[in-house]
Amino acid sequence: MAISINGRDVALPDDPRVSLADLLRDDLHLTGTKIGCNQGGCGACTVLLDGARVLSCLTLAVQAEGRRVTTIEGLAEADQLHPLQAAFIAQDGFQCGYCTPGQICAAEALLRELAEGLPSYVTADITAPAPLSAEEIRERMSGNLCRCGAHPGIVAAILQVAEERAA
Amino acid sequence: MSRVQNAVIGSVRTVVGWLPERWLPGGSPDPLIGRHGEVGRQLGHLDGPLKVTGAARFAAEVPLEQLCHAALVHSPVARGRIATLDTRAAEAAPGVVLVLTHRTMPRLEPVPLISITNMTAVGNSALPILQDPEIRYNGQVVALVLAETPQQADFAASLIDISYDEAPARTRFEAAKPQARTPASILVERNEEAVGDAEAALRQSAFQVDAIYTTPGHNHAAIEPHAVTAAWTGDRLVLHDATQAIAPTAAALAKLFDIRREDVRVLSPFVGGGFGAKGFWDHHVLAVAAARLVRRPVRLVLSREAVFRMVGGRSPTEQRVALAAEAGGRFTALIHTGYSVMPPYGACPEQYTLGSRALYRAQNVRFGQKHLDLDVVPNTYMRAPGEAVGSFALESAVDELAHQMSMDPIELRLRNDPEVHPLSGIPFSQRALAEAYRQGAEAFGWAARNATPRTRREGEWLLGMGCATGSFPYVRMPAGAVRIRLTRDGRASVACSAQDMGMGTATVQSQHAADRLGLPLAAVSFEMGDSDLPPAPMAGGSGQTVSIVAAVAAAATKLTGELLRLAGNASPLAGLRAGEVRLQEGGLVSLADPARRDSFDAILSRAGREDITVTESAAAPLEMFKYAMQSQSANFCDLRVSAVTGEIRITRLLGVFDVGTILNPRTAASQLRGGMIMGLGMALSEEVLFDERSGRIMNAGLADYHIPAHLDIPEIDVRWTGIPDPRSPLGARGIGEIAITGVAAAIANAVFNATGTRLRDLPLTLDKLLEEEGA
Secondary structure, three states: OEEEEOOEEEEOOOOOOOEHHHHHHHHOOOOOOOOOOOOOOOOOOEEEEOOEEEEOOOOEHHHHOOOEEEOHHHOOOOOOOOHHHHHHHHOOOOOOOOOHHHHHHHHHHHHHHHHOOOOOOOOOOOOOOOOOOHHHHHHHOOOOOOOOOOHHHHHHHHHHHHHHHHO | OHHHHHHHHHHHHHHHHHOOHHHOOOOOOOOOOOOOOOOOOOOOOOOHHHHHOOOOOOHHHOOOOOOEEEEEEEOOOOOEEEEEEEOHHHHHOOOEEEEEOOOOOOOOOOOOEOOOOOOOOOEOOOOOOOOOOEEOOOOOEEEEEEEOOHHHHHHHHHOOEEEEEEOOOOOOHHHHHHHOEOOOEEOOEEOOEEEOOHHHHHHHOOEEEEEEEEEOEEOOOOOOOOEEEEEEEOOEEEEEEOOOOHHHHHHHHHHHOOOOHHHEEEEOOOOOOOOOOOOEOHHHHHHHHHHHHHOOOEEEEOOHHHHHHHOOOEOOEEEEEEEEEOOOOOEEEEEEEEEEEOOOOOOOOOOOOHHHHHHOOOOEEEEEEEEEOOOOOOOOOOOOOOHHHHHHHHHHHHHHHHHHHOOOHHHHHHHOOOOEOOOOOOEEOOOOHHHHHHHHHHHHOHHHOOOOOOOEEEOOEEEEEEEEEEEEEOOOOOOOEEEEEEEOOOOEEEEOOOOOOOOOHHHHHHHHHHHHHOOOHHHEEEEOOEOOOOOOOOOOOOOHHHHHHHHHHHHHHHHHHHHHHHHOOOOOOOOOOHHHEEEEOOEEEEOOOOOOEEEHHHHHHHOOOOEEEEEEEOOOOOHHHHOEOEEEEEEEEEEEEEOOOOOEEEEEEEEEEEOEOOOOHHHHHHHHHHHHHHHHHHHHOOOEOEEOOOOEEOOOOOOOOOOOOHHHOOEEEEEEOOOOOOOOHHHEOOOOOHHHOOHHHHHHHHHHHHHOOOOOEOOOOHHHHHHHHHO
């Protein structure tokens, strides 16, 4: 068995202690996935596992066996920028760039969660589909820390893509 | 050294004060000020595509053959001595390459400490690194393990068996006060200053505030942990680093490891946040020493816990601010004194009283700081060192006084706005705090504030508004060179070992170089992040941009001279001197007669040259001594406080900045908002929890040290006066740090306006509010 990473089958590591984040970064040199704390506290290592967001530092590589992993390197088609990547540039959704790949991967999953109508802590009426709003985005992105303070740009970028998709 | 320094600085000020302006840098304003070009245009970060695709490679991400991985072991005790040390199990563990302890570490000299006078010195700690069995603070590194994989290194590190003979440690802030030190100087300023008798004036004045304000330790918490990848080839070292100080780090390593400076190359093209933390610490020395021993490349990434334990943060402070005024509002006394932690083996005083010396005119003043020696990891500079926490104390006190006098706090501030620097009497180069407040009050709707606390309410929420002044000095570093290479096709590359922790260094310097060299933006490139390039100063003091701008300007002047020389008698410019032409539209143009021009292509072609390269350093930053150069800001906060739980939620923040020319409104707005967000964290949630019994930080992680998250961040508006500083390169004064200053006070003042409760201890948490209200 193997892990499908950005569409490519990758063998499981020999050492079962290897986290998904370490597999990506150290073995596959997919260093777009960042490690900020290795404790699940910052969200920099966020990747998509079968389309849902996970913290790859708290996910053992072996847990991803037989599943689909998408990292920042696999988000876009070929040489194109993913709409979120383009929007992060357009809205200044970063400064140092270290938390950025995790923010973008989380945002991609968030848009899907919103599209599925999943509620959040700030959703006033959890019986109806959650509305698209800056506050919903802020709440749903709160697991992804940024220290440069690019939050306003990040939220604006995600809102921009959400509105483009809704249109 | 401090007393000598006071005398030297005093003499420089005196001499520079006598010199005619035209002899000094900044004596005649930079000709680019006010010129419409690339500078001042909205331009996104040039490295955006690399960052959003994950292609930007940080220090821990450089693939190398034969790489081995390091893990560290930290002391769990604050003082004492290693009693027993058994590394056998670790050495026998699978994949282990080396176990390094004080027994096996090469003997090394201490690292020269960072200083104002030696720009190549960069150390944050004078303590020995694995040189002896002594334990000097809780968290000190006691062993390093190298293994084939990070997992093997981590596991083997857990097998090292150490016992300690503990000794009494100085870990209590209060208990250290009787032995507090009073340094002669704080940075380049004399520490203790007094005019008149402030205590007497305080007692005699109609209105007075005299209070203690406390701030906890803060952690920079950059999202990228510190990391180095060190590779030796014989006696040559390449270090992939995450650093704010590339050239100084290379110089320090060369000295420490006794190799030639040109045999050290430090590469740091991307840095995942700095804020003062990404300086030179023990991990540099450990990784470089280990790599030399095993003759293999070594990667050392600090765990998040290690970032807290072995890299210092902002010191806690206890500050007294006393302020008195006569009925008309004029300050009769201003006292700002206090304590912060600075062990004698550290280098970075928390200069919380310096901002107060420049901000207000008062008839009687007294300033002075005391240092406490504790057995802790040495504190270091963190975004707006001193001013961030000093402005909380001072600007809270001003608000308290305004309330007592029933005067608008903006009005009280402006009645004490100085014409010249209050202590030195030196004129300000430019200062428009009143204009910042005027703009801010109008944009924010300050008039809607009800001056009587606890009068506006919506349901369970008490509403309040507050404001506070921020300030930060202008700093241009006394060093720095750049190289400019101009090719015949009219392209230029500008290069120096500059740093970018996210500010947009290459973006803004490209804009500047385009204007300075008279080229379109697309024809200019800016190389940086490499110690093989001409040395730039470290990125600190919000001074990197102007420091490099000054060096580029100097190099451009030299380039002009060289081009004129090459142009020769066949040129339409023949006979003109460097001061009589300027670089414009891909060539040299006569200032007096713009029809006389000669293109770079023509000049180089006639000379049979493909290119021309010049390297030049900036002139000494004497403008800092001739003028009082200070940025200021007006911060506004609108918030709500739950009358039930005491929870504080910020509704909006506004900052109006008087910081000289804004070079790129997009990157500047982003950086200024970021600073205000860090100020919001300082106000509401950030606190290093220090166990005074053990000397151990209890919340050494991002789950427990609470920086603002998305949901904490309100609408933030940033504006600026946009008035250029006539004495600085491009009229700019630096924007990296000022935005954090004044924010915590604006928030605390708004909390008072909402609730009628004054909190003087950061962070402003609901337990403190409820306790005060219950009292």
